[in-house]
Structure formats: structure tokens, C-alpha cells
Amino acid sequence: MNINKYPEIKSGGKLIKKIYVAVMLWIVGRAIQAASRVDREVKEEFGRLSDDFMMHLHVLPSGPGMIVGKDKNGKVKYMGWNPKGKKITLDMKVKNIEGAMLMFTFQESTCVASANNRLAVSGNVPDTMAFIRILNIVETYLLPKIITSFAVKRYPKWSQMSPMRKYAGRVLVYVRTFTF
Amino acid sequence: MQIPGYYEFCNKVKTVSGHNALDKLPEMLASVNSVKPMIITDRGVNGAGLIEPVKKALGAKVKAGGIYDDVPADSDVKTVKDIAAKYRAAKCDSIIAVGGGSVLDTAKGVNILVSENSDNLMNFVGFGALKRRLKPLIAVPTTSGTGSEMTLVAVIADHERDVKMLFPSLFLLPDFAVLDSRMTKTLPAALTAFTAMDAMTHACEAYTCLSKNPLSDSTAVMAIKLISENIMQGVKKPGDMQARLALANASALAGMSFSNSMVGMIHAIGHSIGAICHVPHGVCMSVLLPYGLEYNLHKTGHLTGELLFPLKGAEAYNSAKAEERPLLTIKAIREMNSDLRKATGGKHPTCLKEIVDRDGNMMVPREVLSDIALLSLNDGAMVYNPEDLDYKDALMVLEKAWEGEPLDRKKIKKGKKTSLVKVKD
Numbered sequence: 001m002n003i004n005k006y007p008e009i010k011s012g013g014k015l016i017k018k019i020y021v022a023v024m025l026w027i028v029g030r031a032i033q034a035a036s037r038v039d040r041e042v043k044e045e046f047g048r049l050s051d052d053f054m055m056h057l058h059v060l061p062s063g064p065g066m067i068v069g070k071d072k073n074g075k076v077k078y079m080g081w082n083p084k085g086k087k088i089t090l091d092m093k094v095k096n097i098e099g100a101m102l103m104f105t106f107q108e109s110t111c112v113a114s115a116n117n118r119l120a121v122s123g124n125v126p127d128t129m130a131f132i133r134i135l136n137i138v139e140t141y142l143l144p145k146i147i148t149s150f151a152v153k154r155y156p157k158w159s160q161m162s163p164m165r166k167y168a169g170r171v172l173v174y175v176r177t178f179t180f
Numbered sequence: 181m182q183i184p185g186y187y188e189f190c191n192k193v194k195t196v197s198g199h200n201a202l203d204k205l206p207e208m209l210a211s212v213n214s215v216k217p218m219i220i221t222d223r224g225v226n227g228a229g230l231i232e233p234v235k236k237a238l239g240a241k242v243k244a245g246g247i248y249d250d251v252p253a254d255s256d257v258k259t260v261k262d263i264a265a266k267y268r269a270a271k272c273d274s275i276i277a278v279g280g281g282s283v284l285d286t287a288k289g290v291n292i293l294v295s296e297n298s299d300n301l302m303n304f305v306g307f308g309a310l311k312r313r314l315k316p317l318i319a320v321p322t323t324s325g326t327g328s329e330m331t332l333v334a335v336i337a338d339h340e341r342d343v344k345m346l347f348p349s350l351f352l353l354p355d356f357a358v359l360d361s362r363m364t365k366t367l368p369a370a371l372t373a374f375t376a377m378d379a380m381t382h383a384c385e386a387y388t389c390l391s392k393n394p395l396s397d398s399t400a401v402m403a404i405k406l407i408s409e410n411i412m413q414g415v416k417k418p419g420d421m422q423a424r425l426a427l428a429n430a431s432a433l434a435g436m437s438f439s440n441s442m443v444g445m446i447h448a449i450g451h452s453i454g455a456i457c458h459v460p461h462g463v464c465m466s467v468l469l470p471y472g473l474e475y476n477l478h479k480t481g482h483l484t485g486e487l488l489f490p491l492k493g494a495e496a497y498n499s500a501k502a503e504e505r506p507l508l509t510i511k512a513i514r515e516m517n518s519d520l521r522k523a524t525g526g527k528h529p530t531c532l533k534e535i536v537d538r539d540g541n542m543m544v545p546r547e548v549l550s551d552i553a554l555l556s557l558n559d560g561a562m563v564y565n566p567e568d569l570d571y572k573d574a575l576m577v578l579e580k581a582w583e584g585e586p587l588d589r590k591k592i593k594k595g596k597k598t599s600l601v602k603v604k605d
Binding site for chain 2: 091093110111112114115116117118120121122123124125126128129130132133149152153154155157159160
């Protein structure tokens with residue numbers, strides 16, 4: 001059998017959904033980088049991760065995706081979408097675009113998506129847990145409470161995140177996400 | 181009942197249950213073309229004479245490639261590597277694991293190394309790391325608790341880093357599970373008690389955590405019913421073979437259930453206690469079960485309430501109002517722990533401070549609770565818990581479980597309340 005006669009068929013269609021998820025992944029990726037400079041808790045979470053930490057969150061079978069990891073100086077960076085040439089230590093795959101839509105329209109939290117078998121993760125479990133915690137904090141900064149409440153199990157109480165930290169952090173995360 | 185929008189359920193373990201189920205071993209091996217199995221067990225099991233029925237069942241037709249009987253109570257990566265080397269040297273072609281959770285999980289770890297021809301278990305940590313079918317594995321449980329004979333997970337400790345590593349893969353499901361009542365007959369009362377409560381915890385968490393589904397629910401409910409009906413008989417009358425077989429089946433059912441719906445905070449905290457203090461897993465589960473259900477009441481109170489039916493029967497369930505059932509379920513589990521403490525002459529703990537080693541030394545000193553709380557946040561089971569836990573929450577649960585006091589539910593930071601029944605704080 002000549003395998004070349006049977007080329008890999010890339011999934012087409014659902015272009016609008018793919019564009020929406022791609023934009024959301026870009027924003028979330030940039031916001032994680034921003035939050036790692038702004039928020040003490042996110043900084044500490046990344047501090048506990050290994051120096052070669054590199055996370056690839058992508059949608060099967062053919063994207064979109066985003067990569068966030070530590071650079072040579074240990075700084076957290078959004079590193080685009082292409083995993084070529086990068087050593088991924090945590091690979092989080094959303095099994096299809098519909099699952100990604102549920103996650104990125106915030107109808108399902110990361111935990112519920114995992115529970116509903118929409119995610120496949122390869123990598124260290126503690127790293128996965130740390131990344132989920134980071135994602136929850138970043139979503140709290142990016143979105144209003146009414147939407148974040150769907151995306152996380154428990155919206156942070158005052159004792160966990162003071163209004164001062166939340167609103168000042170939100171401004172700084174937005175500025176850094178969309179500027180530099 | 182709410183059906184999940186999407187779920188997956190897989191159990192392809194052939195289960196052989198009976199008072200002489202082991203006699204089928206040669207047929208099982210023949211069906212997977214194995215002629216030289218390796219027997220993996222521990223000294224306790226071997227010393228209790230439980231390998232004899234296995235050898236007798238194999239008879240002259242099958243010659244075991246070796247017996248490794250040195251699996252420690254809390255198996256680790258080093259042991260797995262040792263056994264894999266012996267397996268290769270003896271040119272074995274399958275594994276018969278005879279023992280409790282540690283032995284079965286160790287055997288799964290060994291199976292990864294010998295099937296993947298690797299020496300580094302770390303390469304296979306996490307979901308999706310295993311890509312192909314492994315060597316045949318026959319699981320013969322000698323405790324009725326872990327349900328490891330039915331699960332797709334192996335938990336193996338790395339003592340150097342003080343963590344328990346999770347290896348989840350469909351390829352880790354054993355080919356056969358042999359539930360033979362003779363294999364648990366010699367289990368001491370205290371071990372019978374906490375291993376059965378381990379199975380109870382699997383079933384309760386499977387029924388109340390985020391990944392529950394109708395198939396896992398049905399096996400969980402049956403497991404709880406079998407345990408509640410047989411646990412005291414199994415502890416008080418060790419020779420009751422019907423009770424032994426019922427508990428072995430309950431453990432397998434609970435294993436089937438949680439393997440497909442995962443578990444939550446009770447396991448996350450319990451794994452961490454095990455990793456830091458080396459407390460047997462079932463002991464941690466017995467103590468923590470009521471606390472986990474209590475913590476999640478505002479999210480899953482209605483589900484906890486439904487468990488009163490398999491726990492206490494139709495009469496107790498029907499005579500209670502819907503909003504009373506969740507707390508009655510928790511009360512019933514606490515009473516079960518107290519009854520087991522009495523029946524085992526004080527060996528079954530009801531709180532963390534009562535857990536002692538063979539010399540009577542406290543195994544979970546209060547000073548380590550903060551380390552346990554921190555470690556538990558990185559356990560994968562936290563994902564499936566209905567309510568979120570941060571460090572302070574985990575520490576609060578641990579402090580109450582240490583003292584043996586119920587949680588002060590007013591102090592629980594609550595997310596969106598999703599329980600269909602209102603449970604008073």
C-alpha cells in the first residue's frame with residue numbers, strides 16, 4: 001500500500017469558531033504573561049514550576065493553540081502558537097473545537113471540561129494543577145464576575161482577592177496584554 | 181437525574197468471582213498465550229500462605245517464571261525498577277499480581293517498564309503517556325478496598341521527592357480480575373475495616389464528584405449497599421466467606437466506578453497524608469470520607485442525600501425529609517467508623533490523631549498538617565472535586581479531621597450553590 005496515496009486530511013469548516021478560539025487563546029496567553037508580572041500569586045505559582053516549563057494548550061486536530069513558557073532568563077512569556085522547535089513539558093489538548101468553544105465562551109470551567117473528558121493532558125500532574133490555578137486567576141482579571149463565575153468553581157472572596165488587588169490588577173493586566 | 185452532556189466509561193476487565201475462582205488461572209493464561217507468568221506479591225501475603233492456592237491452581241501445566249515477594253507497603257519507583265529487571269532476566273511473559281493496592285499498583289508499574297522496554301517510570305507519568313497495549317496482567321486482590329484490579333490508574337510513590345505519582349491509562353486495566361473469597365479470609369479485622377471503608381470512599385466520591393455518570397453511579401450504589409450490609413460481618417466473623425466475597429465484589433464495583441468518574445478532595449488530601457506520613461491509604465480514606473462529603477454539601481448535598489438509601493435501606497431513606505438526608509448520610513458514615521473502632525478493639529481510627537503505628541506512635545503529628553495541605557493542592561483528584569479548595573481550606577479540613585470534630589460549615593468559602601436540597605449550616 002502506498003501511504004502517499006492517502007494524504008492526511010486536515011479538518012476544514014467551522015472557521016468562525018476557530019478564529020474566535022484563536023483570538024481568545026492569544027488574549028489568554030498574553031494575559032498570563034502579563035499576570036506573571038503583576039500578580040503575586042501567579043508569580044509564586046510560576047516560581048514553583050521548573051525552569052524549562054513550556055505549556056502548549058491547543059485544539060485537536062489542527063489548532064488553534066497557544067504556548068506559554070519560561071524563557072532563558074526564567075521570565076514567563078507567551079510564545080505564539082507554533083510548537084516547532086520548542087520542548088513542550090505540559091501538553092493540554094482540547095479534543096475538538098466544540099469543546100474549546102464551551103471553554104472559551106466560559107460555559108464550562110477547565111475542571112468541568114476535564115470532568116467531561118474534553119481535555120487530554122500529557123505531562124506532570126502538579127504542573128497541570130498549577131496551570132489550572134493560574135488560569136483561574138487570569139480569568140478573574142480578564143472577565144467580569146458574572147462571566148467568571150461560570151468559568152471557575154468558586155469566584156474569589158474578599159479574603160482571597162481584595163477589590164484593590166482585583167481592580168488594580170485588572171487594569172495592569174489589560175494594559176500589558178494589549179500593549180507590550 | 182442529570183445526564184452529563186458527554187462522558188466516557190470503559191471497563192474491559194474480565195471478572196472471575198467465586199469461592200474457588202483461582203482455579204480458572206490456567207485457562208486465563210492460555211487465553212492470553214502466556215506460558216511463563218511472574219508472580220508479584222508481598223511478604224505478608226506470602227507469609228499468610230496465600231500464594232499456595234495460586235501455585236496449586238497453576239498446577240503442573242504452568243510454571244511461574246519467579247515469585248517476587250518483597251513489595252513494600254508503600255511501593256515506590258525503585259521497587260518497580262527492581263522487579264522489572266527480574267522479570268526480564270527470567271524471560272517472563274505475563275504478570276500475576278497477588279496482593280493489596282500497593283502490590284497491584286507496583287505490578288502495573290512493572291508492566292509499563294517491561295512492555296515499553298524502559299527503565300524510567302517518569303517518562304510515563306500523566307494522561308496519554310502510554311500509547312500501546314501492555315503485557316497480560318492478572319490481578320488477584322487480597323484486600324477488599326483499593327479496587328485496583330478494576331482501575332486504569334497506578335499510584336506509585338517517589339520517596340525521594342515525597343510525592344505520589346499518578347499513571348492513568350486505559351492500557352493499565354488488568355486483563356483479568358480474580359475475586360476469590362479465600363484470598364481475603366485471613367485479612368485481620370482492622371485491615372478488613374479500613375480497606376472496606378476505602379472502597380466506600382471510592383463509591384461515595386464517584387457518586388458525588390464532577391465526572392459522575394449513570395454507569396459509574398449504578399456500580400457505586402451497589403458497592404455502597406454491599407459494603408454497608410457486609411462490613412460488620414466481615415470484621416466480626418472473618419470466616420464468613422459470603423461476607424468476604426460480597427466485600428471483594430463491592431471493592432471491584434467501587435473500583436470500576438471511580439476509575440470512570442474519578443475521585444475528589446478526600447483522595448487528594450489522603451494521597452498527601454500517605455506521601456508525607458506513610459499512613460495506609462484506606463486509613464486516610466476512613467477518616468476523611470465524612471469531611472469531604474460535608475465540605476461539598478452546598479454543591480452536592482442532594483447526591484449525598486441519595487446515598488442514604490444504599491447505606492441505611494429504604495425505611496431510613498423514606499422516613500427522612502430530602503433536606504435531612506445529606507446530614508443523615510454523613511452521620512451514618514461517622515457511626516460506621518465508630519462501630520468499626522469498637523469492633524476492632526480501637527485499631528480503626530475515627531480521626532487523624534488516633535492513627536498510630538505498630539509501636540503506638542502517632543503517625544500524623546499536628547505540625548505536618550500545613551505540609552499536607554500544600555501538597556494536596558497539586559493532586560490531580562482536586563480537579564474533580566465539586567468545590568474549590570485553597571491552602572487555607574485544605575488546612576481547615578485537616579485540622580478538624582485531626583481533632584475528630586465536624587466541619588464548621590459556616591466557615592467554608594462557598595462558590596455557586598448547586599445542591600438541589602437546602603442543607604442548613
